[in-house]
Amino acid sequence: MSADYITMTIPKQKRIALIAHDAKKEELIKWCEDNRNILSRHELCGTGTTARMITDRTNLQVKGYNSGPLGGDQQIGAKIVEGRIDFVVFFSDPLTAAPHDPDVxxxxxxxxxxxxxxxxxxxxADFMIQSKLMDEPYDHKVINFQKNIDNRANTLGK
Ligand SMILES: O=C(CO)COP(=O)(O)O
Incomplete structure (x- = not known):
């Protein structure tokens, strides 16, 4: 019988998503500047406006998805599901209501x-980026989605 969890590996070169709400964009840009050496060793992406501003201000290459309110958070979520993003830095704003709160x-x-x-x-973010695990592959256990589907189809189909 297959296991409930499977081992996935976050590679040494991480695919990092960078996201900031408007009131936090300056803070994230400064953080990227302060951590440029580490970040430049990884693959970067982000929601549209955040990605563009980081690239403009730091010269780090950040692939941009749609803007957050237009579905960018959902695109990043989908990439996590597909195993194509493995690390997220999201400076969210706890003091401002956002129309796309369900997406967040x-x-x-x-x-x-x-x-x-x-x-x-x-x-x-400071603790994470300073971790020795940034320079190593990291194995972790993730739900075995195939077995999950098998179980659900068998149980619900009865
Ligand atoms: O709203 C956001 C995240 O929820 C960020 O989107 P932008 O980077 O396009 O501003």
């Missing part, structure tokens, strides 16, 4: 489901 919550949830390291503020 969905991204948080899917990062939890897939056991993806995710920093929601600068202190967490």
């Amino acid at each position: 919550k969905a991204l948080l949830r899917i990062a939890q489901v897939y056991d993806i390291p995710m920093a929601n503020n600068k202190a967490t």
Whole structure:
């Protein structure tokens, strides 16, 4: 019988998503500048406006998806599901209501489901980026989605 969890590997060169709400964009740009040496060793992407501003201001290459309110958080969530993003730094704004709050919550949830390291503020991002694991592959256990489907189809189909 197959296992409930499978081992996935976050590679040594990580695919990092960078996201900031408007009130936090300056803080994230400064953080990227302060950590440019480390970040430049990894593959970077982000929601549209955040990605563009980081590239403009730091010269780091950041692939941009759609803007957050237009589905960018969901695109990043989908890439996590597909195993194509494995590290997230999201400086979210806890003091401003956003129209796409459900998308933000969905991204948080899917990062939890897939056991993806995710920093929601600068202190967490500092601890994560300084971790020795940034320079190593990291094995972690993720739900065996094939077995999950098999179980559900068998149970619900009865
Ligand atoms: O709203 C965002 C994340 O929820 C960020 O989107 P932008 O990077 O396009 O501003």
